[in-house]
Amino acid sequence: MIDVLYSKEAIDRRIQEMAQELAKDWKDNTILIALLKGSFVFTADLIRALYTVGVSPQIDFMTLSSYGEGMESSGSIVIQKDITDTVSGRQVLLVDDILESGRTLALAKQLLLERGAAQVKVAVMLEKPGKRVMDIQADIVGFVISDVFVVGFGLDYANYYRELPFIGVLKEADYDTIT
Numbered sequence: 001m002i003d004v005l006y007s008k009e010a011i012d013r014r015i016q017e018m019a020q021e022l023a024k025d026w027k028d029n030t031i032l033i034a035l036l037k038g039s040f041v042f043t044a045d046l047i048r049a050l051y052t053v054g055v056s057p058q059i060d061f062m063t064l065s066s067y068g069e070g071m072e073s074s075g076s077i078v079i080q081k082d083i084t085d086t087v088s089g090r091q092v093l094l095v096d097d098i099l100e101s102g103r104t105l106a107l108a109k110q111l112l113l114e115r116g117a118a119q120v121k122v123a124v125m126l127e128k129p130g131k132r133v134m135d136i137q138a139d140i141v142g143f144v145i146s147d148v149f150v151v152g153f154g155l156d157y158a159n160y161y162r163e164l165p166f167i168g169v170l171k172e173a174d175y176d177t178i179t
């Protein structure tokens, strides 16, 4: 069983608030770069919430892998799919599902700055504090959660559960039913 942590309605409300906050100091020429796969659902909702507050970013995607199929962060990260747009001189809003150790986002942010991005802001749906190994902070966070393993709304366990319209807690008893 997966316990609901944040309902679809709660997520919708929070994303609308986030869009309003982001719109306040939105800079023209911003490109939104979503980290796949985990952020695709959050990104899809966020861009449509941004539309309602008059913000129209360009959008690109990047796939970095750190987790593999398990639940432990491996520590080494590879670029599996790169963006196709250029970021030089541009404002970037980097979007991810969850900020945990910070390895994924730190690498992505550093890479984009090395490529000449003028500024890289970070937006995440979830943040798990206390697990950070890299010095990186999100500029905007949907929800701060405790140290539980969550799935749904794009977040996976072994590439399952991404379709859940809510964010739920996967309990240990469920791990075996998948693998």
Ligand code: IMP
Pocket: 038, 066, 067, 073, 096, 097, 098, 099, 100, 101, 102, 103, 104, 105, 148, 149, 150, 151, 155, 156, 157
């Ligand atoms: P970090 O690089 O350690 O910050 O981990 C970020 C990535 O780990 C996220 O993009 C997720 O794919 C994955 N991750 C971390 N915590 C969870 C979780 O509770 N559920 C599902 N995926 C997670």
Ligand code: MG
Pocket: 038, 067, 155, 156
């Ligand atoms: Mg993942």
